Amino acid sequence: MFLKRIVYFSRKTLHLYLQSSTMSTFTSRINMVTGNNEWIFVDDDDFDYNQELARSAFADMLHDHERNIQYEQAIIKTIQTLSKSTKKIHVLDIGTGTGLLSMMAARAFNQTINSSCSLRITACEVFQPMAKIAKKCIEKNALSHCIRVIDKRSTELDLENDLQGDRINIIVAEVFDTELIGEGALRTFSEACKHLTIDNENLRIIPARATIYVQLVQSSFLQEFHTLKNLSETNQKIKIPDGCRHLAGNTIFDLNANEIKNYIRPLSKPIPVFDFDFKSLNDKTNFTKEKILENIQCDYDGQIDAFVMWWNLDMDEQGEIQLGTIPSWCYDDKEKEENVQWREHWIHAIYYPQQPKIVKAKDQVSLYCFHDEYSLYFDVGISPFPPKSFTPTFLSRSAVAGFNNDNRRNKYIQALEKSFSNTSINRCLYIGDGLLLPLLILEMYPNIELIILQSSNIHLAHTLEEILTNSSKQLNYRIIPSLDKENIDFQTIDMILSEPFFTKSILPWDNLHFYYLIQQYHHSNIKLFPSKARIRCIALEFDNLYKIRSPVNQCCQFDLTPFDEQILQASLNVDATIEPQSLFEYSSKKPTLSSIIDLIEIDLDKISQKNKIETINLDIPFNVDGICNGIAFWIDYQLEDNIWLTTGIENENDSWVNYSKQGVHLLLKPIEIKTGMKLSINAAFDFQQGQFSFNIIS
Structure with a gap:
């Protein structure tokens, strides 16, 4: 599973044999600032390999304590139950990643009391660099004797050649994304059940089932990401035609809705819309289904601006162990609401009706629901898919x-x-x-x-x-x-x-x-x-965002240092030190650790500076005690004297703007700081290349 929101650069690589007979890499890319096509020399024989490996990072998923616990509980329960009724257990771990779920299965079997039952575990991972890491993690934890890693897709496994005719009776997989089905979960389970498993009665799948929910909500905040509004309500010379209002299209808008719950007003209770039993999936319609749910009651007066979607998994067949992405406001228990597990790999999906609909309390509406193999669509009323006003994406949501x-x-x-x-x-x-x-x-x-x-x-x-x-x-x-x-x-x-x-x-x-x-x-x-620009920064203690780059070390008492070593090194080899993030979605401690620091000011009237490299060494003084795990960067523009437009925040402790991504440097080793301490940094802007760079001076 790949971490969402990672940016993929389109690169064409040219390999040249040098006289030394070593392989070096030149990478062609368009400089997004200057517009020039550039060849960049990369003194690294494994550049492409490292780039792919760095993109496969999913440390935040391994830091998801709730996910790991619920998977392990379901694995333990299933193996203990099945070991009482069979002489042989064969587990298929689909998309094994680090091999974590396979190792959980091995440990669960070792804790069973039925010595007459045997265990075999087959772990498949199509991404070969990750398959190699899985083998190293499994070896590190002394479990190579019972877990075999195959670098293939599960749909490519051959029962005779790969599994030696030994059919599967437990499938464990985590192949879900924000929409549940976007990574091909339906076909993955269907193909495995059709070709690799024993009869359904004796087959166990972890998780066993899933339910998708939506909730009708009112939110002018969410509408701002979807519908262009007119320049003014009166005296309009220019009016946005209806056909030009939805330039972000009808695609999913994925974000962590828990961070903006104060801008969301639910109008209905959660509505279950689709159920999936993973061992009884019907592929005769190519995993496509549509239906209309009648008599959905609205609990409050308001306007249906959007649908918030999430899902829930029955991890075991009895549905006793649950795992899902329920929004924090849907919990009855205040303590649970305040302590919802943060996760970046599964967030929430926002969908929009073709037209917002005004409703009264106790009104009943019809909800149109559709899914194909990979995506979902919802609307109020009867709305055939694709919608008549379907618009491709011309602009980003931001x-x-x-x-x-x-x-x-x-x-x-x-x-x-x-x-x-x-x-x-x-x-x-x-x-x-x-x-x-x-x-x-x-x-x-x-x-x-x-x-x-x-x-x-x-x-x-x-x-x-x-x-x-x-x-x-x-x-x-x-x-x-x-x-x-x-x-x-x-x-x-x-x-x-x-x-x-x-x-x-x-x-x-x-x-x-x-x-x-x-x-x-x-x-x-x-x-x-504008006439001027300034690049600014601030030191932060993120509540959770830092986890996407944090070493895992141990996960559920398993040693995953081979994963850390390879992923982190690959990232150091190929990744920029600053990455884009929409910080309004990520909470951080208040007050901020530092004041806003002005790094580089650019006078846009001065063309003569184009061959200049401006550098600055300065200290970021810390105003409060805390743990610095990130530095945020953005750019402000001077439109006129004393009128500055920001792409970040105006003042310390303000909210981040939602219409621009910020640059973020996440520290591999967070720094415990005290009031009065300083962090020495170096920043530079290369006017010829249009590149901003930043380093912490150790």
Whole structure:
């Protein structure tokens, strides 16, 4: 199982034999900031191997204490029960990973009192580097004699050649994701039961069954990630057409809903929508099912803005051992609500109706439910799949939230009013994939000529054209595909603007791409908006996020250091020190450990700095006692004097913005700190490469 939300870079590698006969690697990538195609030399024969291995990290799953305990309890119960009625137990562990569940099975069997029963365990793992790690972990725990690891998919196992005709009577697997079925769990169990197991009556699967639940909720916060709202409710020159409102599409929005529960108002009780018995799955419809649940009662007045989805597993056949992703607000027990297990590998899924629906308390609605082999879909009423208004994804959820965010809008409005009141501006150039700023300019200043460059996302260019042609007033604009003399005369441009936002950006400073696009065209008479940028940071004690990079060491008394050693080393070899995360989803201790620190300030008017590397050495002073396990980074833009727009937080202990990801450096070795202590760091910005770097000085 792979950790969700890890970013995959598209790389093409070229291997060159050098005279020394060693193999070195050059990696081609597009620099997201400068836009240049670059070949990067990697002095590592195993670059591709290490990159794949680093991507397979799932330490947060191994840190999931509840998951591990419930799996082991179900394994112990099943083996103890089955050993009383059979002479032979053959366990198939599907997607073994570190081999943890196989080792649990071996230990459970060793604790049984039936000496006449024999045990065999087959663990399959298709990802070969992880299969090697599983073998090392199993050997480390002295269990190689009873566990065999095969580096194949379970659907590729041959009963005779791989299992020597010895049929399976226990399947144990953790092949679930946020949607339960997104990793192919249905086919995995179905194929194993069809080809590898004994009769259903004597077969045990762990987990045995699953139920998917949804809840109707009201949440303007969640709607901000889905539906573009108009620029104003009155005096609209520009109105968003219905066909352009859902640019994030109908896809799942996965997030840890427990962190935003104060923004969610349930309108109904949890509704069970789909049940799966893993040893009796029907593949005749290709694992597709749709149904309509009638008479779903709404408990409160409100508007159905979204559906929150989660699932629950019956780990044993009797359903006595339960494991699930139930949201914290659904617990009756206050103590359980406050101590819900944090997990990143299984979070919550948000789905949206085609149209929000206003309801009254005691109203009854129909709920349309659909699933195929890998995904789910829900709507209020009778709604055939795919929905008539199905929209592909043109914008990320966070970009939609950025368009809708009132504080962000107001900053732009204030800055535009200040910019256009102090200068004579007739012709402007807008650069970027953002929709908000060009619409605001044309809404507020219809007499200004606006040239819009949208070259990296042709779908957004078409969407912007559709919105503007729908305007109630003739607007003075044109959309161009590139910056060249045929499209634009820079001597006539008074102002260049950007939000800045580009759909391909990953880290906050990647959006400086607009600065590099205008390098050869900018001259002193052109006003820039924004005019400055600053990269900032703050030291944090994350409650849980640090676990995704933390060594496991021991898990359920099993030694997993081979996993730590290989995964951590692979990550050190290929991963950047700063990764993107949406920090509004992850809690941290308050007050923050440090104040906000300004690292690098970039004057965007100065083109001459493009060959410069700006470095800074400074100390981050700690204001409180705690454990520093992460440093968060973001970028602010000066739109006008004293008007700064943030992609992080405005002040210490503020909430993180939900419309941009931040950069996070997670410390491999958290630091216990006391008030007054300092952390020495080095930061640099390479203007030629557009790259920000950061190091802790030990």
